[in-house]
Amino acid sequence: MCGEIKWFPERVVKKAPWLKAVPVIMKIRIKTKLVLSITILVILTAIILGYLSYNKSSNMLVQYTRERLLTDAEIYSDMIDKYIYERSRDCLIMARHPVLMDEEASGAEKSAVLKRFKQDYEDYASISLTDSKGLQIADSDGNVGDRKMI
Numbered sequence: 001m002c003g004e005i006k007w008f009p010e011r012v013v014k015k016a017p018w019l020k021a022v023p024v025i026m027k028i029r030i031k032t033k034l035v036l037s038i039t040i041l042v043i044l045t046a047i048i049l050g051y052l053s054y055n056k057s058s059n060m061l062v063q064y065t066r067e068r069l070l071t072d073a074e075i076y077s078d079m080i081d082k083y084i085y086e087r088s089r090d091c092l093i094m095a096r097h098p099v100l101m102d103e104e105a106s107g108a109e110k111s112a113v114l115k116r117f118k119q120d121y122e123d124y125a126s127i128s129l130t131d132s133k134g135l136q137i138a139d140s141d142g143n144v145g146d147r148k149m150i
Contacts, residue, residue, distance in 0.1 A: 110138030
């Protein structure tokens with residue numbers, strides 16, 4: 001042990017065995033230490049930049065998706081409102097039709113009016129007219145009977 005340098009007293013090394021590695025670190029050339037330090041610095045920088053970039057992109061994507069969904073919801077809501085408004089106007093137009101209002105008109109005449117209306121407005125699969133008791137008195141497909149609709 002004459003050529004060996006003791007960096008730490010023996011009692012300190014016994015309490016902290018990791019201190020035995022210190023002389024090995026001290027023996028590494030300065031060029032190797034510099035390359036190792038720069039490599040670690042570059043890797044840490046790349047990891048940090050990658051994380052920040054991912055986080056920013058993720059937040060932007062969530063915000064874009066939220067805005068897009070809100071815009072789509074507003075568009076579809078307007079479309080539904082317009083569709084319901086148009087159907088309510090169709091009901092009002094049919095309710096004011098003179099043949100449909102005439103209590104003396106036959107079921108066949110009323111069915112003919114409903115059939116023409118169904119042909120003009122292709123939104124309907126079938127249009128039926130009922131009396132106050134819910135009995136069907138006219139239908140756009142000619143299916144008139146005593147069955148209760150309401």
